[in-house]
Amino acid sequence: MRSVRRTLVLLGLLTLAATRAQADPVADYPNGPVKILVPFAAGGPTDVVARILGDLLSMRWGGKTVVIENRPGAGTIVATAAVAKSAPDGLTLLMATNSLLINPAISQSLPYDTAKDFAPVSMIAVQPAALVANKYFEVKTVADVVAVAKKQPVNYTSPGPRGIGDLAGQMLRQRTGIPAQNFIHINYNGSAPALTDVIAGRVPLMFDIWHSARRYVETGDLKLIASASADRLPGAPNVPTISETYPGVDVIAFNAVVAQGLTPAPIVEKLSADIRAIVASDAFLDRVKNLGINSYGTTPVELRAWMTKEIARWKEVTQASNIKAD
Known part of the structure; x- marks a missing residue:
């Protein structure tokens, strides 16, 4: 009789545990x-x-x-x-x-x-992301970039087409009135080949992840134009963001x-x-x-x-x- 009672108690506990598991999907x-x-x-x-x-x-x-x-x-x-x-x-x-x-x-x-x-x-x-330029491109601020691009074609690049860098450029163009034909994204497959050509002077501008571009800014191979994110960049607190000049242009x-x-x-x-x-x-x-x-x-x-x-x-x-x- 005791063994039967123990068996019933055990079955009851198992049933209760199963019911709780069904009621609470995070139980296991x-x-x-x-x-x-x-x-x-x-x-x-x-x-x-x-x-x-x-x-x-x-x-x-x-x-x-x-x-x-x-x-x-x-x-x-x-x-x-x-x-x-x-x-x-x-x-x-x-x-x-x-x-x-x-x-x-x-x-x-x-x-x-x-x-x-x-x-x-x-x-x-x-x-955070950044807008950088090669050292041969004679601009210092994002307002300089816009002024030049309104007068003549200026190409830019990023780690890949239709990514945040490509679209950051489109944001900037739309909010500043740069003619579409004057601000063209040059496609690359990855950050490394794009950076190589920007540093070499083949493309003047690039939107890139700050962590990726920062080493080249610190060596003088690239110029930091602005933070492309809402906050100023770590290691560059004196460089304004794009959105400080053109509100709404920010990406992460x-x-x-x-x-x-x-x-x-x-x-x-x-x-x-x-x-x-x-x-x-x-x-x-x-x-x-x-x-x-x-x-x-x-x-x-x-x-x-x-x-x-x-x-x-x-x-x-x-x-x-x-x-x-x-």
Whole structure:
């Protein structure tokens, strides 16, 4: 009789545990390996940040597996579409970049709906951008650049077409009245080849991540014209921002985590809380201190509001310049 009673009690406890697990989807989250998809090849800054985050998430979750999977292609669309089509269980995540918000502004045929198919989790890091010039281009301020470009053609470049650098140039042109034919973006595949040609004097101007361009400014190979982000740049507090002269022209590069759009809110909230704790930790800050990033977390609500505003902003810029996906 006692054994029967013990069996019934055990069954009751198991049933209660199962009921609680069903009622609380975060009870055993993550209940399997977590994949963070990076939409670029291994070794780049986004990949490095993702791997640091993955290591610290695994530690926070008691050693559970976190895999970083590189899926480059189609301007980040390959990895992004894979997350959109994944199971809504919080086990497949995207390390999102500016392309997540720019692509819907320039393409009408994406294999996902950016607003519906993703659940914002948390911001991870941002990087300021800068407008730099080669040392042969006789300008000192962004107002000088605008004055020259209104009189004659001035080319500029960035790490790639239809990225934040390309669109920062379009913002500047639109807000200052530079003729479209006088401010043309020269396409390069990556920051390194673009910087090489700017330093050599083949292209006068470049919008780039400050961390990437800063070393060449410090050696005198490039001139810093202005911060292209809202705040003045670290290491150059006396150089104004573009927006101080032309309000509204400001860009940042960012990394954020998003999940599949139907992921249960409790899982998204737990994941966000864990990530926010990590990016504020000494362990994370120590490992990213040489990457030139500013790390901070956001709630899902905060990140969604910011993403919505950014998509609308990029649509305004790209439509005014008639920029479309190839």
